Amino acid sequence: MAAKYSNQSRYTVAVDCIVFGYDGQNLKILLVKRALTPLKGRWSLMGGFVAKNESADQAASRILASLTGLKDVYQEQFYTFTDPGRDSQERTISIAYFSLIDIKKYKEFISDAYHAEWFSIKDFPNLIFDHEEMVKTAKKRLQYKATSHAILFELLPDKFTLPLLQSLFEDVYESSFDKGNFSRKMLSTGLLLKQRDKDKTGSKKGAYFYKLDRKNYQQNLHKILKLVPNPNSIL
Template sequence: MASAKYSNQSRYTVAVDCIVFGYDGQNLKILLVKRALTPLKGKWSLMGGFIAKNESADEAASRILADLTGLKDIYQEQFYTFTKPDRDTQERTISIAYFSLIDIKKYKESISTAYQAQWFSIKDYPELIFDHGEMVKMAQKRLQYKATSHAILFELLPDKFTIPLLQSLFEDVYETNFDKGNFSRKMLSTGLLQKQKDKDKTGSKKGAYFYKLDKKNYQQNLHKFLKLVPNPNNFI
């Protein structure tokens, strides 16, 4: 015998919204799309959608990201649930928010054009619908905090990278400047980087050595990332 539904309870729509962070070698960016539904059709929005009856929130987020980027198994993390009764002007909608990290240059051709998707600098992006602006700011704070103790920022980089490129990424994520010598010394002291034989000579004749993330010793050295960012509690 089938169990009865909960009586006298309201029914809400549940959605997921995805903040997709990317790095192009110069700027931290977010991926936005033109909203296809009314109200606010044609306005800039995060990529999102409703959770189907037969899927979890994680599965819905993965599906939506795959539709947008053509990619599977990319880094994604659920970070907050937005529940204000009036957050969506159409009807009561609860949104479970995720952030994802991809290397823009590596996956540039995979981004779907069906949603009029476009990359914007995290420092300069258009006004977003509903509470999506709040979602972006909260996701940025979560990214800053998580990166103090986990090597997730490497998800934004190519397989081989230079120390100057890594420093540029950290500076953009944390909106600050790091001393060149001090940053290099601290980063190398983590034991997470494997020096390569070849160099990137696009910036100068001398060039800068390429490095790779040492995935073998990844877990045991993660705690050393805490030394890279001053006052990590500011990013909680």
């Protein structure tokens, strides 16, 4: 049997999950009440420890499912937090993930066992440890990734209107877009398939629904970049 590494410290490895959702008006994050001491009962990201027999990806999926009931959602590892003092109990390295979901689609699956609650990305309570830094880093990563990938569509229903899509982009990038310019640029990407039906909840005239062209979108993803205000500021 091979000898273990000698004279090396042992650390705890955890995963933390930042779940982004969109309710049609605001970008939000899903928080839970911490179940462990210290800081039991404080607002926290969803997290837990990586077991000996699983990868970090498997741990993140398991923890997300156990705390929220969510499965098979978009999930991406984006950063590893290693500050020696980040956890007051013991040295813990955290591998962070972000997930993207349509709040309305998954609303009934959110478990209330851990008091899970949605908060606006612009107004959420104080979080434990370095979780606020995690949220800020995750949002930056989301902004960057969305310049060349269609990941923001994971936050939308299968059918959506251009006003809804514009509202999402404005909230993610904290910027305002001219309605005409946004529609023209988005349609020019070739990413959208116009549907025959309309959403008439906002007006009698209504707005046409669109779907993401998932069959051909890979070749047009780079065109999203021209929609982003000051893209160099997030690179």
